[in-house]
Amino acid sequence: MMVNAYDALLVATHEVPAAPARFALVLQPSQDPAERTSAVLNALIGLGATVKPLSSLDPRVxxxxxxxxxxxxxxxSFEAAYALADQFDVEAAEPDLPTDFFPDSTSGEIRFAEESAGFxxxxxxxxxxxxxxxxxxxxxxxxVxxxxxxxxxxxxxxxxxxIIVAQPDTGVTAHRELAGTLTVPGYDVLDRDSDPTDPLGPGGNPGHGTATASVLVASETPTVTGSAPKARHMPIRAIRSVIRVSQVSVxxxxxxxxxxxxxxxxxxLGGLFSFSLHRALRRAVAADVVVLAAAGNCVRTxxxxxxYEECVAVGGVNWEDVQWPGSCxxxxxxxxxxxxxVLRATVRNGDGARDFGQGQGTSFAVALTAGVAALWLAHHGRANLIGAARARGETLQAMFLRLVRATAxxxxxxxxxxxxxxxxxxxALLAADFDLGRDRETLSHTAGADVTVRSLVAEAVSPEAAVDDELDWHRFGPELSFAMLREQQVSGGLQAETPAAPADLSATLAxxxxxxxxxxRFGLHTSEPEVGVKGES
Structure with missing residues (x-):
């Protein structure tokens, strides 16, 4: 008998005065958002649930x-998501589970010698x-x-x-290195207001958004210079900590x-596969926005x-073009x-120390590259580039990705x-002919969980492990990505076919x-009919 969603939620959560648990439900094409909202509210009335659309652009999540x-x-948490998906017959459901798959230096306030604490x-x-x-x-x-x-x-x-460059991060704070920055109004997703200021609270990564913004848009004085110092910066506070990323907020x-x-x-920033995040990214690409993300730090893959195949993934090197050891x-x-x-702004507590220093992480690599995207758009004119992409049967994103690869x-x-x-x-990018690289590669921009999660399994285990036509890769994509990345953290990287201790999987996935x-790979055995759920205190 199907587990009732109400009971599953009681298993997945407990009553404490803390940040509330959230789930994202992706509706079937035939389902009416208002009707499904009412059904969810009525079924979960005992939990005091609230239901709202993800955004004005996506009322179907x-x-x-x-x-x-x-x-x-x-x-x-994943078990509860499967119960919700079955209870309300939606296309998919996922817990908005904060993840720590993007290690980074602990804070801009600490000395460089201590920054290794975050890695x-x-x-x-x-x-x-x-x-x-x-x-x-x-x-x-x-x-540059x-x-x-x-x-x-x-x-x-x-x-x-x-060119307007948006940066979902921890927000920004007033800083000498950003004094000459050109800005447009930003937003705070967490507090739902128009103030994207980083509160610089304890824990997490206070100052992370300020540091990454500096290598992107800082003017050519006093010390730190961004790759696109005339671009307009749109700061968005979307996370409290880059090492605890909420996919729905992004x-x-x-x-x-x-x-x-x-x-x-x-x-x-980075984390696990997410239906809601993938849909938002695809909408941005369809709207001719160039979207880039850091490849990640220290989890190897x-x-x-x-x-996501639609996204420009940026890895990290040093001043000698040698791979930064932490780059995914x-x-x-x-x-x-x-x-x-990389020289970047730092946020300090008035101790008289310099307010810039050397930072590391693919956070800086992607911010620098986003500035290069702004240079390209400004030089050729965004409208001209959109027209050129359309003439070639591409999105603006696909054209940028093709050219930035071809000119690297x-x-x-x-x-x-x-x-x-x-x-x-x-x-080289600015000088490139718009047709460069068209004869060398064909880029796909239609892949979902079936491709991106399978590709992770193929890398981390073996290509044969990604062949399972009986498994619903779409339904289990978020949990599989979580389990694989967690296993990567524990094992210290890719170790194909290495036996593991029994994984903490939901009973449904197991x-x-x-x-x-x-x-x-997950330490399971085919002779075992089912693996129970293991809780954490």
Whole structure:
């Protein structure tokens, strides 16, 4: 007998005065949002549930929030999602489970020597004092100053002039390095108001949004310089911590940016596969927004949203074009950019220390690359580029991705299967013929869980493990991605076919798995009829 959604929610959550548990329900094409909203509210009346559409752009995703209740463990949270999907006959359901699959330095307030506290061992490098003598090294590595000059020499808008770049992150705070930044109104998804200021609260990553914004849009004075210092910055506070990412909040941020005129969206964050996030990303691409995301840090393989085929995934290198040791890698990486000891703004508590320093992480690589996207849009004119893309049967996103890959620098001994086409070359991108690379690759932009989750399984276990035609990869995509990424963290990276301790999977997923290699990876056995749910205190 099907588990009643009400009972499942009682298993998945408990009553405490904390951030409420949330689920996203994706409706069937034939279902009426108002009718489904009423049905959910009536069924969950005992839990005091609230139901609202994800955004004005997507009324067919309902966000169910349970005040006073929180998730107790991932397995039971996914179990509740499956029960909700069955109870209300929706296309899919997912728990809005905050994830920690994007390790990053703990805070901008701490000394560089302590920043390793946010990274696992072997995932960071010491500060390089000599790089302070070359503060523009990251921009020079990407030929950004040459791109600025190229635009000026051709009497075109330079430095991203007029392009709006949205940045879902922890928000921003007033900072000397951002004093000359051009901005447009932003938004706070968490507090639902127009103030995207980073509150710099304890825990998480206070100042992360300020640091990443600085390498994107900071003016050429006083110290830190962004790759697109004339672009208009649209700050969006979507997360409290880059190491505890809520997928639904990021989806809301993407929709808000798309609906308010963003031309580029850059995300220095990552987590698991999400139906709601994928739909929002696709809407942005359809609206001719260039969307980029960090490949990820320290979990070896590329995380979502960078892993979606529609998204530009950016890996990280150092000043010598050598892979930053913490960069996620694999065939999902499109291009790479500086991520090691990049000069960026820091947020401090008035201790008299400098307010800039060297940071590391693919957070900086993607922000720098987003600035290059702004240079490209400004130089050619966004309307002209949209017309050129349409004439070639492409989206603007697909055209940008094709050209940024085709023009990337390919250093000696470059591993394209791990780190993408090469290092971003802004000058070459601006000068490129619009047809460059059309004869070399055909990019797909229709992949969902069936492709992106299977690709993770193929990388992390084996190609054979991704062959299971009996498994509903769409339904189980979020939990499979969670389980695989968690296993990556525990094992320290890709170790194909390595036996594991029994995984903390929902009973529904454990019962549905049949592929022997995948069962072995999760420490399960085909002779066992079912694996129970293991809770956490």
């Amino acid at each position: 309902l966000v169910v929030e349970l005040p006073g209740r929180v998730f107790t463990d991932p397995a039971s 696992p061992p072997g995932c960071w490098v010491p500060e390089r004092p000599q790089l302070y003598d070359n503060p523009l090294w990251a921009l020079k590595n990407m030929n 100053p040459e791109a600025w000059k190229y635009s000026q020499d051709h009497d075109r808008p330079d430095r991203g002039d007029g 989806a809301e941020a993407i929709d808000w940016a798309t609906d308010h005129g963003a031309h580029v969206i850059t995300m220095s 590329v995380v979502w949203p960078a892993r 890698r694999g065939p999902a990486v499109d291009v790479s950019a500086p991520a090691e000891n 620098r390919r250093p000696t001994d470059w591993k394209s299967f791990e780190m993408g086409a090469g290092v971003v070359d802004a000058r 019962k549905a798995l049949t592929n022997p290699k995948l069962l072995r």
